[in-house]
Amino acid sequence: MGLKKGPWTPEEDQILTAYIQRYGHGNWRALPKQAASFKSREDHRKQLELEEARKAGLAPAEVDEDGKEINPHIPQYMSSAPWYLNAEKPSLKHQRKWKSDPNYTKSCCGAMTHDKKSCMDRPRKVGAKWTNMHIAPDEKVETFELDYDGKRDRWNGYDPSTYAHVIEQYEAREQARRKYLKEQQLKKLEEKNNNQNGEGAVSDDDDDEDELKVDEAKVDESKQMDFAKVEKRVRTTGGGSTGTVRNLRIREDTAKYLLNLDVNSAHYDPKTRSMREDPLPDADPNEKFYEGDNQNRISGQALEFKQLNMHAWEAFEKGQDIHLQAAPSQAELLFQNYKIIKEKLKSKTKDTIMEKYGNAASEEALPRELLLGQSEREIEYDRAGRIIKGQETLLPRSKYEEDVFINNHTSVWGSWWKDHQWGYKCCKQTIRNSYCTGSAGIEAAEAAAELMKANIARKEATEEKPVQHEEKRLATWGTDVPDDLVLDKKLLAEALKKEDERRKEERDERKRKYNVKWNDEVTPEEMEAYRMKKIHHDDPMKDFLL
Template identity: 80%
Template sequence: MNRYKSISSDANRCNSFLSTDARMIISFCNIHKACKVGKYRIEIKCDSALFLFFVSSSIFSLFLLFVHVMATASVAFKSREDHRKQIELEEARKAGLAPAELDEDGKEINPHIPQYMSSAPWYLNAQRPSLKHQKKWKSDPNYTKSWYDRGAKIFQADKYRKGACENCGAMTHDSKSCMERPRRVGAKWTNTHIAPDEKIETFELDYDGKRDRWNGYDASTYARVIERYEARDEARKKYLKEQQLKKLEKSNQNGEDAPSEEDEEEDDLRVDEAKVDESKQMDFAKVEKRVRTTGGGSTGTVRNLRIREDTAKYLLNLDVNSAHYDPKTRSMREDPLPDADPNEKFYGGDNQYRNSGQALEFKELNIHAWEAFDKGQDVHMQAAPSQAELLYKNFKVMKEKLKYQTKETIIEKYGNAADEDKLPRELLLGQSERQVEYDRAGRIIKGQEAALPRSKYEEDVYINNHTTVWGSWWKDHQWGYKCCKQTIRNSYCTGAAGIEAAEAASDLMKANIARKEAATEDPTPVDEKRLATWGTDVPDDLVLDEKLLADALKKEDLRKREEKDERKRKYNVRWNDEVTAEDMEAYRMKKVHHDDPMKNFLH
């Protein structure tokens, strides 16, 4: 086991740590190095001295020590306090309380990476922490970022060249591999429209490199996708902010001082502005208690869900005699509120899920496994669940197959009345294909008499005091009883009195119909007093009284003057007198016909 000892510039302390057979040589070079010689690790620090130690057992150690001192990277000396602070800083970085260390490129270094991996070797002379020494510095010839330059052209010829494509004239392919439209006369013979040569690139790739679907992909193109999503998120935040401002303005305009239920729900969903910045409070706001680092040590709280939660199942009914709650398994099998309305209950016990969904299938699977085990099958649901499930599926398939075979056997033996064709109508009505001979009078000479169709009603059964069967009487497309002439099947028999009453009702109805028809054919004139607003019809042989007509004209002029002067118009005038023929004639004479071209020459 190596022993590590530290030696300061004091020669006495240095001699105390070294063995008696070691000698010390001092050389002025102002250096601070650490080396390992034999069994000892020696740390040397002085202002103007270089300590070279010789072990008496080996002269070659001087050379090794000198080479090691000259080649070792410079390491700053740290006191005990600095070392303790460094350890505390590393622990804080691992816990996520401090930002991670940055490398030369400004990227964060995961604090959980061990020191033997994060520290660079001494021969790299690393001045700053970095992880570049862990990266693959040799490029893989089987993978390349460059890829085929599709559609690129390199040379445009003026005339056809020997060995070129006979169709287009390019030197990079033959006529069989030409991708251009087949010309009627190729470029070899026309010597015009020579196609340019394509750019051909060759990449030496192995089997995996040729089939790598990401080979030649430029990762920088994904930045466009990120920009598009960021722009969408910004637009969404802006829209939500505008909607929130509109709601606030609307509430201020309406003067709603008392918050409504909807506003309270929105307040519950809204993020606390005292904890979250305004730029982060919209759309999935985050409240981070610790610094977010690459190592994943941060434990932030994301407040994008409802703060209120459903009532715990063990708090639904606080009665000690209610459903039992097992805190270990967090199960409550019975219903805590058995008397509540089922439509309003949110939780009805764990047993309500045992009789729905796939729980019944799982129960049937267990029962099948138990029965199969009792009958000698090596099946165990807990030891081999996949085997038990497969056996149960095969059992169901065989069961359905056996049921189908049994059904087919019974149908084949006894037939299936449901699938048979319907009997022809001739047989249903008593007709058949039997040959029957008749004479001229219609009597059957040879053959069986035609069978009469049977009624669907019971024959020779008299109900409700009837003396005849239902269907013994027919009238107006309705069947009935002949004994009482009723067409209602469940009616009670009324006998001859019912027949007389029915005939009397029929005669009365016919008389009413005849009376109505006679009334419509000979209408009687009805003299009605018509008011002045309706007017009368003017007969052709009307003779007007000239004196009454003159009075009517004066009244018409007076009426028109009253209409023009609103001050002389009476209030609520009601005319109940009749309009005479002279009044109508005066009205027609004084009326102005606006469509008449001679209206200006009438008066």
């Protein structure tokens, strides 16, 4: 209930006094609008006892405003409605779905049985979802619950009435056939009446009438003799083939495995009825009717298919996007275009050669007078057929220019050879585009050569000989010791002393000074001291040398 303006009523004073005594002073904002709905402790205890009785089934369940019973086991936080709903009676409406389901989908027409991708209506500018107008009705989708046999029934869903159209087609074809035969018979009768050739002609007409009579039960023999036809089985194990096979033979023909009874002849496979090799390779090809199954692979369209395969491989290797198995039509078209372009190019090349050189076969032959012509020139031959007198022998001419003098040269290029180089004999130059200098150039070249030789000789004479350090190196490093080597005893004693000190330093490197001055040169005395102090690990007396 709401607040009322005006003085306090006695009832309101009692309520306010009881509330202050119970909850204390001060927090006036916490005072709810429905302060009168608070229950006392006794009322609250009775409410709890009633709830326990309802849960135990001793008291009837609470009923909502719609007359439906409320389950007493529902927790209070679920059964009690929020304060902002202003629920005057207990109810569970706040827990139920209060939003209605959409009556449209994202499709154009708004039907619920299909999506936008499957919608067959014209796309709308604003869909039915947004306009909520002109929503199409849902389609009727039939669902069948079939058993095991029903799922595998081949005639499931077939309408037998549709077979009437097939019967009508056969009847129409039969009527057309009979009409045609009747027209042919009438035509023959008219020709018979107009014919005036006597009995012979009558007998011929009778034969024609017999030919017109068609036996409907007779089957076309061409269909029976069609050995190349292979019919596939339907619903059979393995999916094998029935009917005839293309390698069956006629009854009167000799079997291929009986043509040559030699054990080492062509192999016959009875399972596939194939014999790849020729059973009679030595027989006359004109008299043989069977040359082996491989003959079919090198005849007919087999060669064309092989060429097509090779063309596809070569085109793929050269970057063409072609695959015979994936796109056979494309490969066939490219191969046909390739052959056309190849023929055009070949004919163009042939025409170019014909225009340039002509065709001796197509030209007119020379007259007989010219072929067998005579002249007044006197020519003498010897016994071997060589010309002695009367006709000079022509020397073959080179394709290069001859007797051409350039750059004031008096001789041709290649008339002089020196140091594996060609040149001009007139000036002895080895550069082809050089200008001729004559004898002055030859003298200058000879003087330059002499000057170069003199410089080389002078350099060799003035060059100092290297110092002979070989003997010293051999004497110091111990490879070879000369026989005339003399050692100084004092220097040798000092070298032995230094060697002992060096060995002590190797044992204890801590006493070694940091700034040690080394001498790179080794004297013969130091080398002799090193040899004397050197310890061989294989020496059995090495322990006594320490």
